[in-house]
Amino acid sequence: MNMVELIEKKKLNQPLTKEEIQYFVSGAADGSIPDYQLSALLMAIRLNGMNREETVNLTLAMAHSGDMMDLSSLPGIPTDKHSTGGVGDTTTLVLAPLVAACGVPVAKMSGRGLGHTGGTLDKLESISGLSVDLTEEQFLQQVSDIGLAVVGQTKNLAPADKTLYALRDVTSTVDSLPLIASSIVSKKLASGAQAIVLDVKTGAGALMQTVEDSIQLAKTMVRIGCDAGRRMVALVTDMGEPLGSHIGNALEVKEAIDVLSGRVEGPLLTVALELGARMLVLGGKADDVESGKAKLMDALRSGAGLEKLRQMIRAQGGDPSCCDDVSKLPQAKVIVPLASREGGYIASMDTIRLGNAAQGMGAGRKQKTDVIDFSVGFVMHHRIGDYVAPGDVIATLHAKDAESAAVAGEEILQSLHFSPTPVPPCKLIHAFIDSGD
Ligand code: URA
Ligand code: CA
Secondary structure: OOHHHHHHHHHOOOOOOHHHHHHHHHHHHHOOOOHHHHHHHHHHHHHHOOOHHHHHHHHHHHHOOOEOOOOOOOOOOOEEEEEOOOOOOOHHHHHHHHHHHOOOOEEEEOOOOEOOEOOHHHHHOOOOOOOOOOOHHHHHHHHHHHOEEEEOOOOOEOHHHHHHHHHHHHOOOOOOHHHHHHHHHHHHHHOOOOEEEEEEEEOOOOOEOOHHHHHHHHHHHHHHHHHOOOEEEEEEEEOOOOOOOEEOHHHHHHHHHHHHOOOOOOHHHHHHHHHHHHHHHHOOOOOOHHHHHHHHHHHHHOOHHHHHHHHHHHHOOOOHHHHOOHHHOOOOOEEEEEEOOOOEEEEEEOHHHHHHHHHHHHHOOOOOOOOOOOOOEEEEOOOOOOEEOOOOEEEEEEEOOHHHHHHHHHHHHHHEEEEOOOOOOOOOEEEEEOOOO
């Protein structure tokens, strides 16, 4: 087989065969096909798309390009959840302990922060002593012991995606439905869960900014997952503003603990319950979404969810006392209020800019080698639809020094857009997709 012929075919908008797709995916994984030919093919795919069969074949080839996790030794139906990435999106830390407390094993491999989006691994590492680097044996042992582990990749999962994603990032070919869907689903298939709930974010802070495009992406992913023999459903949820009010690593852990302690309700809990209830249904521990939510709320009220988080922190070498005293989490040196200059109803937020503001404070990496400051970030005190008067405190900044607080404060103020007339709050759940058709 020859790469020029494959590029030519896709350039002429002809479908690629399973063998042709396997050929270029294994060449991407083992480095035998040069970047310029892969890049040309990616652009042809970006421009001409892929049909359903091609997209499934691409996903399966990428999933099998490296190791495949085998979770079959675990009791029950191992269940996972994946978010396409957002700001203040701490749902994993809320729902994973609740779902595990309800008897569905959660064997989760998470990621690091990327660009303006936070990463669960970085958040967890803000807990003193906690390690996310477990061996496969430790990972499986922990899930069979306590039903919950959230770790980094223990194996070489979907290496073709690493090559292709890095090329897409620098060739303007990220925004392709078959390429996004295959990238995300291949990693989920390789990580071994039998049941997967996808949280497809939509709006200003998301990969897909319109609800229509997000539903399309969700349907494509669910279709591939089901064709590949897994139980997969998706929710399309809002990212027109940060989901939780806390943005930053230790701050987001604090918010998750506040929610699990029953001290805080709101959109983060609402979305966590919607996603978690579907995990219970797919994992065979609830008959329907409503009874799933009721079980999760029982686990929250009884303290079983928070206890599950304590168990996980302890099992991964961390100090669980932060679950009872959140002041044990890393604290920023400078904590200052941010006052609004403008007044009115908050009409919209530039969510990506808010994520970037936290990253600029040190909560995320600009380069892979950057070291994260777990303590920094900010707390937003208002949501879209709220009325704010000039001078009202709109956020609290947690910074390493006064200068970075001032820079972030300006970014936050610039990210908010006001209306003189009332604005409705954002709808949180836009769609539920349980079949690709
Ligand atoms: N996240 C991924 O893992 N892959 C994409 O292509 C986009 C977002
Ligand atoms: Ca992602």
